[in-house]
Amino acid sequence: MTARSSMDIAVVGNGVLGLSIAAEIARRAPKLNIAVIGPPGRNLSASMAAGAMLNCFGEATKYTHQHPAAEAKFAIARQALDEWPAWLDRLCDDVGHDATALRASRTGGTFVLLSGRSGQLAQENFQAMRAALIKYDEPHEQVDPQDIEGLDPSPSARPSHAVHLPREGAIDARAVVTALEAAACRHGVHILPATVQALLAGADTVTGVRFTDGSTLRADTVILAAGSASSALADTVLPPGETPPMLHGNGLSLLTRRTVPHRAREVLRTPIRAGSCGLHLVPLAREDWEYIGANNMVTLHPAHGPGVGDGHAFLRQICEHLDQKIASSQVTQWLHGARPMSLDCFPLIGESSLRGLHFATGTYRDGFHCSPVIARQVADTVLNQATTNPDFDWFTPKRLPIQTMTVEQAIAEFASHEVDAAYEYGLTLPFWLDSETVAQHSRQRARRVHEELDELVALPPDNLMALQGLTASEGLADLRLYLHAARTYHQKPTQATAV
Ligand SMILES: Cc1cc2nc3c(=O)[nH]c(=O)nc-3n(C[C@H](O)[C@H](O)[C@H](O)COP(=O)(O)OP(=O)(O)OC[C@H]3O[C@@H](n4cnc5c(N)ncnc54)[C@H](O)[C@@H]3O)c2cc1C
Secondary structure, X not given: OOEEEEEEEEEEOOOHHHHHHHHHHHHHOOOOOEEEEEOOOOOOOHHHHOOOEEOOHHHOOOOOOOOHHHHHHHHHHHHHHHHHHHHHHHHHHHHHHHHHHHHHOOEOOEEEXXXXXXXXXXXXXXXXXXXXXXXXXXOOEEOOHHHOOOOEOOHHHOEEEEEEEOOOEEOOHHHHHHHHHHHHHHOOOEEEEOOEEEXXXXXXXXXXXXXXXXXXXXXXXXEEOOHHHHHHHHOOOOOOOOOOOEEEEEEEEEEEEOOOOOOOOOEEEOOOOOOOOOOEEEEOOOOOEEEEEOOOEEEOOOOOOOOHHHHHHHHHHHHHHOEHHHHHOEXXXXXXXXXXXXXXXXXXXXXXXXXXXXXEXXXXXXXXXXXXXXXXXXXXXXXXXXXXXHHHHHHOOOOOOOOOOOHHHHHHHHHHHHHHHHHHOOOOOOOOOOOHHHHHHHHHHHHHHHHHHOOOOOOOHHHHHHHOOOOHHHOHHHHHHHHHHHHHHHHOOOOOOOO
């Protein structure tokens, strides 16, 4: 094994988080040697498939105000809403004359639409958004859906309500990632086109990384921002059970070009849907070009691509709910990324038991939006600068899965997600059956998963969707092992182990 070299800080992962963190640290501490490591193709990167809606209130759900951890996550999203304008200005300053295209890629304003075909859950999420808008005095306006430019749903899916959020929009994710890489380089960050195979550690500190070609890089600080691949890397040095494992929230999205001129000027989206994200249409800077997203197919292991059935349903729904004319648009690029979803669906941000190993992942649906705040927080911690953001305390990677409900509530919630999703996918029942038939079946499957896991841990509905069809050999056994290890690990005082 050869030693490549050494760095003060190695950032593993070249998505929006890895690059934002590296750029932020390099701006503040120009003397540090920093490397961002990742494959140039950024395979499975969530950032490269993202909308990227800079939405906070548009992402609110009925769960947002039901637990302090969810409130803390929402507080981070609100901070990001305030910070994006200045963050974007700084990024534009960093990239100098290339900034015009980046600025032009920003879309201002979002319409959140409650479609006539939305399920119960989307309705509850819409109500939760409205309550949050009032609670936090966020500017918004109730609008007549007929007045929204570019909205042309099928007759059965006409929105019953629409709210305009002037401060929430979107930005071209791919343009931001390119700009962040340029900004990081301009501040002296080394971009290493490589894949990390394992992290390296001494008795109680991280010491660097090993690449897939066997060479190594020494670093006293390693920031793990490898998206949904982060758990597999953490497992190479951390004791079993220390951090909740990561699942893969596979999302399909598309870049398209209109053939029929009829175009939204602002983001059109639905509220968060059962076990998924909102359907969204984002106009891009180039005339007639759009981004459409997205669905969410959760898997325990990395997927080779989005599911055909999920993709089929998503394309039908986006035309039905937002604009029928999308059907005649031309696909210029299919995008697939894996949202980094921890087992409890909350982020993993902070230092691990291994001194110098910091996590920056688990952002699930809104990591692009939250990236400026997460970058500041991780930079504060790594540079030992006073941190005053208690909202992050919840998300230390050294934790048991955060429990926001009881097992019985989790089973009931999962059943309601399944019923909603079934209707959204086109379920119709004869008059002598009602949705209770679906709910009962879903409750049985959710109960079986909880029983097989052999630990009283309530699983969030989004993740249960991935687990409910699995047998022990397909992954439940691994999860059971993790839960046993987590219980044992967190019963004793947290300590680092030599690996
Ligand atoms: C379809 C879709 C739509 C989305 N829409 C939005 C949205 O509108 N708004 C929003 O805020 N968020 C959105 N998200 C979520 C958002 O994209 C993520 O939360 C965020 O991008 C995560 O960024 P990241 O840098 O942590 O991970 P990633 O972007 O996944 O980056 C991780 C990087 O690490 C690299 N890597 C993996 N393994 C290794 C290794 N062993 N060695 C080195 N490098 C490695 C990967 O190749 C990748 O480039 C969406 C996600 C998807 C999939």
